[in-house]
Amino acid sequence: MSVLKLKYPFSPSGFVAAAAAISTTTISHRFPCLEIAPTPSSPKPKHPQHLLSLLLKHPSQPQLLQQVHCHIITSGLFHYPFNNTSTCLLLLNNVIRCYSRGPSPHLALHFFRYTQHSHTLFTYPSLDTFSFAFLSHASANPTCTHFGTQLHALVFKVGFQFHVYVQTGLLQMYSSWGLLVEAAQVFYQMPHRSLVTWNVFITGLITWGEVELALSVFSQMSSRSVVSWTLVIDGYTRKNQPMKALALFREMIEVDGIEPTHVTLLTIFPAIANIGCIKICQSAHGYAEKRGFNAFDIRITNALIDLYAKCGCIASVNRFLQELPDQRKNLVSWTSAISGFAMNGMGREALETFENMEKAGLRPNRVTFLSVLSACSHGGLVQEGLNFFVKMVEDCKLVPDIKHYGCVIDMLGRAGRLEEAEKVASQVPHEVANAVMWRTLLGACSVHNNVEIGQRVTRKILEMERGHGGDYVLMSNILVGVGRFKDAQRLRDMIDKRIAFKLPGYSIV
DNA sequence: TTAGGGTTAG
Numbered sequence: 001m002s003v004l005k006l007k008y009p010f011s012p013s014g015f016v017a018a019a020a021a022i023s024t025t026t027i028s029h030r031f032p033c034l035e036i037a038p039t040p041s042s043p044k045p046k047h048p049q050h051l052l053s054l055l056l057k058h059p060s061q062p063q064l065l066q067q068v069h070c071h072i073i074t075s076g077l078f079h080y081p082f083n084n085t086s087t088c089l090l091l092l093n094n095v096i097r098c099y100s101r102g103p104s105p106h107l108a109l110h111f112f113r114y115t116q117h118s119h120t121l122f123t124y125p126s127l128d129t130f131s132f133a134f135l136s137h138a139s140a141n142p143t144c145t146h147f148g149t150q151l152h153a154l155v156f157k158v159g160f161q162f163h164v165y166v167q168t169g170l171l172q173m174y175s176s177w178g179l180l181v182e183a184a185q186v187f188y189q190m191p192h193r194s195l196v197t198w199n200v201f202i203t204g205l206i207t208w209g210e211v212e213l214a215l216s217v218f219s220q221m222s223s224r225s226v227v228s229w230t231l232v233i234d235g236y237t238r239k240n241q242p243m244k245a246l247a248l249f250r251e252m253i254e255v256d257g258i259e260p261t262h263v264t265l266l267t268i269f270p271a272i273a274n275i276g277c278i279k280i281c282q283s284a285h286g287y288a289e290k291r292g293f294n295a296f297d298i299r300i301t302n303a304l305i306d307l308y309a310k311c312g313c314i315a316s317v318n319r320f321l322q323e324l325p326d327q328r329k330n331l332v333s334w335t336s337a338i339s340g341f342a343m344n345g346m347g348r349e350a351l352e353t354f355e356n357m358e359k360a361g362l363r364p365n366r367v368t369f370l371s372v373l374s375a376c377s378h379g380g381l382v383q384e385g386l387n388f389f390v391k392m393v394e395d396c397k398l399v400p401d402i403k404h405y406g407c408v409i410d411m412l413g414r415a416g417r418l419e420e421a422e423k424v425a426s427q428v429p430h431e432v433a434n435a436v437m438w439r440t441l442l443g444a445c446s447v448h449n450n451v452e453i454g455q456r457v458t459r460k461i462l463e464m465e466r467g468h469g470g471d472y473v474l475m476s477n478i479l480v481g482v483g484r485f486k487d488a489q490r491l492r493d494m495i496d497k498r499i500a501f502k503l504p505g506y507s508i509v
Numbered sequence: 510t511t512a513g514g515g516t517t518a519g
Contacts, residue, residue: 097510133510168511199512227513234513263513270514299515306516335516367517374518406518440519 048077048084052091055098065098069111078120085121092122093130100138108138109147124154129163136169140176148173164190168197175204199227206235226258234267242271246280262297269303273310281311302332309340314349317341321353326360334362339371347379366398373404377411385411402432409437413444418453425457435464439471446474446481454478469495 051068058064072078072095078088092115099108112135115122132155139148152170160166167190174183187193187201198221205214211232218224218232229252236245249268252258260268265288272280285294285304294300301324308316317340324333334357341350354372357364364372369392376385389408392398405428412421421441428437438461445454458475461468472491479488 093510130510137511165510172511194511196511203512225512230513238514261513262515266514297515302515304515330515332516337516339516365516370517377518401517403518408518410518436519443519 048087048091051077052087052094055091055094059094059098060102062102062104065095065102066107069095069107072111073114078115078122081121085126088121089126089128089131093128093134096131096134096138100134100140105138105141106144108135109144125158127158129160129166132158132160132163133165133169136166136173140173142177144173145177148177162191164192164194164197168194168200171197172200172204175200175207178208180204180208180210195221195223195225195228199225199231202228202231202235206231206238209239211235211239211241224256224258226252226261226264229256229258230261230264230267233264233271237267237271237274240274242274245271246275259291262293262300265293265300266303269307273307276311278311278313281307281313298328298330298333301328302330302336305333305336305340309336309343312344314340314344314346329357329360329362331357331362331365331368334360335365335368335371338368338375342371342375342378345378347375347381347384350375350379351381351384364392364396366392366401366404369396369398370403370407373407373411377407377414380415382411382415382417402428402434402437405432406437406440410440410444413441414447416444416448418444418448418450422453422457425460435461435468438464439468439474442471442474446478449478449481451478451482451484466498 051071054064055068068091072091078092095111096108099105099111114120116124132151135151136148138144139151148170151173155161155166155170167186171183171186171190174180174186183201183204187197190197198217202214202217205211205217214235215232218228221228229248233245233248233252236242236248245268249260249264249271252260252264265284268284272284284307288294288300288304294304301320305317305320308314308320317337320333321329321337334353338350338353338357341347341353350372354364354368357368369388372388373385376382376388385408389400389404392404393400405424409421409425412418412424418441421444425433425437425441438457442454442457442461445451445457454475458471461471465471472495476488476491479485479491
């Protein structure tokens with residue numbers, strides 16, 4: 001279950017021992033920081049209250065945050081014995097918090113290392129519970145395991161091992177690393193847990209695929225919020241168990257009397273799409289409409305466009321496009337409609353929608369191009385598709401990923417232009433090429449009975465993956481198509497020898 | 510202070 005190993009064995013005593021092993025001097029040695037002390041040439045430090053006000057007013061402006069960070073360091077602000085050190089601590093905490101919520105949370109750790117310098121006012125004993133909660137939030141990614149582990153040790157050293165916010169932060173940190181055993185240890189050793197603590201633990205379990213465990217934890221909660229319900233519903237949606245997700249959704253409303261939020265609806269829609277039942281889709285739409293969700297929230301409307309398309313009801317997609325004013329439509333609205341036309345084989349309508357989107361002044365992104373390429377592929381619009389690929393790269397300067405290449409290969413392959421498809425596949429950058437891309441081409445070789453390319457492609461696939469039984473079956477079918485029955489049988493025999501797996505197909509219709 | 514997913518190849 002765990003993907004990473006703790007440096008110290010988990011147990012409170014283990015951490016206390018680890019904490020004891022890390023003395024003050026060791027900490028500053030491990031956190032080398034800038035040796036900056038105020039000099040006559042240093043800029044005059046602004047009052048910490050001023051910097052704090054700026055941060056609180058604009059908490060999500062990365063440039064401002066970095067300027068405050070820079071000013072604190074270059075002015076040596078934390079070296080001055082200000083009277084009101086609590087303001088300085090507030091400033092320090094808010095810098096860490098803003099970094100932890102932004103795109104570069106590791107910068108919070110760089111900043112923290114600076115404050116660990118022996119000449120600053122803030123060495124770890126003066127930090128408060130807020131500092132530790134924000135620091136563990138900033139460490140919640142797998143690149144920060146070394147720092148986070150030491151942070152846990154520090155928590156023991158300063159005596160916050162029973163503080164709900166601090167421990168919830170550590171729980172989230174371990175969960176984000178996939179260290180669910182350690183997360184469980186933190187969770188079960190907490191004498192008091194908040195609702196958020198439970199939800200953080202459930203989130204961690206679901207993120208790493210432990211949905212049944214998550215449900216078990218969920219069932220132990222004395223009171224559950226809509227967030228708790230949404231989390232487990234989402235877990236079952238992701239696990240491809242849409243009926244279970246729907247059953248939980250109903251139970252939430254009928255048994256616990258909890259009203260869904262927009263997030264709950266956004267979670268339940270993919271489950272309904274997975275079932276593909278238009279009746280349930282209409283019922284969910286009616287529910288959202290009645291509660292006023294889609295009148296105000298474009299995300300709900302976009303998700304409904306996607307849902308109707310996945311249930312095969314393209315008339316409703318058209319109705320949304322007509323009734324939704326262009327001012328309300330955003331890129332996701334247009335892209336969802338294009339993707340909907342694509343998956344329903346309506347290439348021309350997808351292209352027309354793309355044109356309308358551009359007329360409305362929106363610039364396509366990579367997902368839009370992927371949808372339109374898929375539309376061209378399914379609609380047999382090869383030249384148009386190739387033009388779109390060129391437009392994406394040359395006009396819009398977007399770098400294609402494996403899915404875009406996959407679409408182009410599929411498009412050429414379906415049209416029987418196998419040599420060109422093979423050429424594109426062989427030119428895909430090595431670092432992004434995958435077996436799926438070659439498998440797409442092998443499917444096209446099977447449709448067009450091309451043994452020569454089929455054999456080359458099969459070799460390519462087997463160099464990458466050997467356990468996918470469908471590849472042997474496809475190639476074997478190609479050989480049967482040209483009467484090479486013995487070769488076909490030999491390939492089928494390889495499925496057993498190489499322990500490849502092929503789930504037999506079935507139909508309930 | 511801490512929690513929950515709008516669109517993405519085959």
